[in-house]
Amino acid sequence: MRWTIKPKPKQEDIDVLANALQVDDLVAQLLLQRGITTFEDAKKFFRPQLSDLHDPFLMKDMDIAVNRIEEAIGKGENILVFGDYDVDGTTAVALVSSYLLSYYPNVATYIPDRYEEGYGVSYKGIDFAEDNGFTLIIALDCGVKAIDKVAYAKEKDIDFIICDHHRPGTILPNAVAILDPKREDCSYPYDELCGCGVGFKLIQALGSHRGETIDDLVYYLDLVATAIGADIVPITGENRILAYYGLQVINQQSRIGFKAIIDQLNKKELTITDVVFIIAPRINAAGRMKHGQHAVNLLTENNMAQAVRFASEIEKFNTDRKGLDKAITEEALVQIKENDEEEGFTSVVYKDSWHKGVIGIVASRLIETYYRPTLVFTKSGNKLAASARSVKGFDVYNALEGCSDYIEQFGGHKYAAGLTLLEEQYHNFKHQFEKVVKETIEPQLLTPEITIDTIITLQDLTPKLMRILKQFAPFGPGNMSPVFMAENIKDTGYAKGVGANEAHLKISVVQQDSYKIDGIGFNMGDKLPMVTSRKPFNAVFSLDENEWQGTVSLQLKLKDIK
Known part of the structure; x- marks a missing residue:
């Protein structure tokens, strides 16, 4: 240390x-x-005061997004709320869908299958929208790089509103509105919101049109606080206010889905750390082991008996996940030793049978032993998929950009990212990633601080x-x-x-x-x-x-x- x-x-x-x-x-x-x-x-x-939250209309395209949703409601259009399968995505989908359903019935949710569809907006999801008569998709915690998919939807007369917090590429998708505080041309005062946080700003803007105040929306902040904790975004500025009041909701008037989880625990009052280590892994386990829709079902359920059934299902997913990630971590550590790679600047491991749902956790576990940027690969269809994790102070997203010749697609943050590549490019990529990290990392970053x-x-x-x-x-x-x-x-x-x-x-x-x-x-x-x-x-x-x-x-x- x-x-x-x-x-x-x-x-x-x-x-x-x-x-x-x-x-x-x-x-x-x-x-x-x-x-x-x-x-x-x-x-x-x-x-912290709710009155210090920023005006949602300061976010670029917010007025366009609100007008398009109001137009859809006025015309009786079907709206599909689409989100990623992790905690940030599933809480965001639960938030926006339950808010819209409180006054408009033609709303459904869609979470992509981690294994069949992979991360983000999917062609299968757009086909589902077309087959079921949806003309507006609200994408949460994903979409800012989905140029081809949004174009595909456009051909089918399906509009997109994107609510994302990932870094955009140089070209933006041709969506009706793109809400992303990390857009270069967005002057929103706070750019560290999580995906669920951007979703909350959208319902805050919609609510203002309906004469609602921030006090009418406090009920939804338990979801936002959970996403803030799970996505490891800074707890500063606006996030601090949202997390502060969200924790109060969790502890005082929690939604039934959270209550079903919390009631199994011997905890008087949950802190943000408890949310990160107790609630978030269970919500995540649904998307990792089965399907993220299970998490949305739990978070939007209003019947306690049904919520308890959902929570016990998710508890089993989480227990299975723990066993898997322990076994795969042990295999990965053996692989690093056998390949004589203990002295390198990176850990890159691969086995085609590893469970795709836990490779991100395994990457974090490997960093506990070998403190360096880490990627864990597995087979996904006819390609390889990986989760990347980094060490404090090193931007793994930038390092992946330096290996882009060998990558099919990638996305993420400074400390966590995902990517896919062709199997024949694995060794080229592995060599290049080691080279990029070796040339760019400051040596002291390889010792935990x-x-x-x-x-x-x-x-x-x-x-x-x-x-x-x-x-x-x-x-x-x-x-x-x-x-x-x-x-x-x-x-x-x-x-x-x-x-x-x-x-x-x-x-x-x-x-x-x-x-x-x-x-x-x-x-x-x-x-x-x-x-x-x-x-x-x-x-x-x-x-x-x-x-x-x-x-x-x-x-x-x-x-x-x-």
Whole structure:
């Protein structure tokens, strides 16, 4: 692990903010490091307001999209809501379809089959629309690169409205409207929305035409918060407001589909982390193991008994997914060793029988062992399909652009992408990808980094600080949970390995013989000798609460020790 300490803001800036907010220097420093420099910034950070959401009509083509949907409703046209099979796509489809169905009946949903159709807008989906009399398709979380498919639909007199958040190519599809804050010619003030977030801006615009306010649409924010967490978009600006209120909906008046999942868990209140690790994998499992439509069915169901049936189906998909991704990861690790590729700059593995639904998860798992840009390939029809994952600071999408001679099609983000290629191009691609990454990656990016906000003493860790830090939530990219470093701390003699095979590290430490505090380090059991050697050590951690027999105490959630 590389330990990187963030630069400390100027003391005069800390003094000014601390004075304005009546907080201590440590809190002012943490806020300045998150770009919060004034009382007004802090107010928006600690008290997000729905009234601070941007006007949806600032997004290019929004007025055209709303007019086309209103025209379709006026003429009684059939509208097909189309979206990708992952969490962002299925939540977006559930959101837009259920909103339209609340006042217009001629609406249906379509999720492409991961195996038959692959990612994004599909010819099969357009044929389905033609066969069933749909004249307008609203594509969510996909479509901004679907030039040929939109042209194909146009020939059949089917219009497209695209709601996407991926980077467009140089040419845009010939759609009626393209809502994408990443368009070069779009001046929308916030360009980090997820696909479901763009879908929400569309219903916000439609609602304004119908005399609805933002308060009438809060019900839908549980879906948006789930997509924000799952798609790992920054939790800053508008996303922070949407996630903040979406979590309130999940915890206080959750839709029946979420309730059916949550009721199986022993959780009082879900955080964004719980959404990412508990709700999102289950929704994703439908598209990975069976079909994404199962997720849409669950998220739009209004009958509790039926939702419980759907949720238990999805639970089984998730259990099957876990077994598969574990087995494939083990095979992939063997392949890297056998091919003598442990020293390279990339991991690229392939087996024709690997399950396409879990290769993205497997790519992430491989990065836990070999920390470098990774692609996992499998057979998909007569081509190979891959999921790409990257390491912090390296743009895998740009690296794939450098290999485009060997790729049929690709799309995605800086840290996650998907692609297809012809089998005969696999070895050429693999060689080129290694070459591109080797030439462009900064060597330090191949060592995992822990970014530390500041060095503190254990005495700084007070219940008051914990109360303030809780208000920094929801956490995520752009607003990670504060990470601290304490120097020269010592074991009090209670350190031990805990859990199965003593995989976890439990410690009790002091600094300069005062203020004892406990800590837990998950999967850090191998570091026990370092703690019990009687020598002082440095620790990196976030501050956490431990509840035991009704008593709540502060504890260190360890990230690394040296």
